[in-house]
Amino acid sequence: MERTIAQVRAYTVRGGGADYHDRSGYHWIDDHIATPMSVYPEYRRSRQSFGLNVLGTLVVEIEADDGTTGFAVTTAGEIGAWIVEKHLSRFLEGRPVTDIERIWDQMYRSTLFYGRRGVVLNAISGVDLALYDLLGRLRGEPVHALLGGPVRDELVFYATGSRPDAARELGFIGGKMPLHHGPAEGEVGMRRNLAELADMRERVGEDFWLMWDCWMSLDVDYATRLAQRAADYGLKWIEEALIPDDYWGYAQLKRQVPTGMLVTAGEHEATRWGFRQLLETGVDIVQPDVGWCGGITELVKISALADAHGALVVPHGSSVYSYHFVVTRTNSPFAEFLMMHETAEEVVPMFSPLLLGEPVPENGRLRVPDRPGFGVELNPEVERIRPFTH
Ligand SMILES: C[C@H](O)[C@H](O)[C@@H](O)[C@@H](O)C(=O)O
Ligand SMILES: [Mg+2]
DSSP: OOOBEEEEEEEEEOSBTTBTTOOOSOOGGGSSOOOGGGGSGGGSSOSGGGTTTSSOEEEEEEEETTSOEEEEEEEOHHHHHHIIIIIGGGGTTTSBTTOHHHHHHHHHHHTTTTOSSHHHHHHHHHHHHHHHHHHHHHHTOBHHHHTTOOSSSSEEEEEESSOHHHHHHTTOSEEEEEOOOOGGGHHHHHHHHHHHHHHHHHHHOSSSEEEEEOTTOOOHHHHHHHHHHHGGGTEEEEESOSOTTOHHHHHHHHHHSOTTOEEEEOTTOOHHHHHHHHHTTTOSEEOOOTTTTTHHHHHHHHHHHHHHTTOEEOOOSOHHHHHHHHTTOTTOOSEEEEOOSTTSOSOOOTTTTSEESOOOOBTTEEOOOOSSBTSOEEOTTSOOBOOOOO
């Protein structure tokens, strides 16, 4: 029987969850990481100092006419909640749950005058993921089955965090470290970066993958020099070296990195059109975040486009929301696991404490659960607020 959508609700949550940068106390993820704001000395020490955690978590709930409810979480906070309640909900309520393509298209077209990227796409992604969760629950199927089914039995992971040496012991295939010093810290910063890489190479041995996450902090010249010097320590890829709008810079960087070193980007890119521009630069791996790029509906299109360009798709973090996708695509051969433990020495669920049943890799591997939808539940003990209604 065809089910229709009865109600869409949007909530916000503070302190962890999908806005994983929203943490208090010491955390490696906020410890002097190079950013586009590092040109200003007063904003170098902490990303929270310039507002990385201003948005907070958005929870989108979609209830069908039989009371079945799907949900998803992303980073968009109050602004996202307003967009979902006051604008996007009109394209869902009363429609069949299976109208996923039409709903996406209407959400995207109707927000073009203020959207296209950023928080509007985060909100659209949250709605799209919640719809997939709902459809999976109604059909009693995991989202990966809705996407065509797995192409492998389990996922293998690399870990992102400050301790690739600990990640190696935990069974991951590689470790991606944050870059700590940007161009404004000159040759001293460059030498510190390289010393950290050299030290980590020493600790993990020759064969373990080591990558650098530059979080949009470099320019082409610095990134090229960094990549050339990092080749001595077997850097596998240089990630998000430039600001996302500098497609021309990515094309130039791709031509200038040492042979064999991969250039990756796309964590802060959105939609098939944004990724088309990025793929035309020749980057080797695109890294859409399924909670930010337009949801599963858009990620499937981005992935096909990447495949046709000979590029891999290795989504940014996003836990179960990307696992259900990665397991269904041959050009997503491994997944990212973001180490949300304070010192990156232990495996903890990425969106903790918001989700119940959130699976984590064991010995660097994971069988994606077969529970309906994305297979997770909201933790009733986490306080959530519904700031707007419609
Ligand atoms: C470690 C990075 O600076 C980010 O915090 C991280 O979320 C991201 O860029 C990643 O690739 O996981
Ligand atoms: Mg990154």
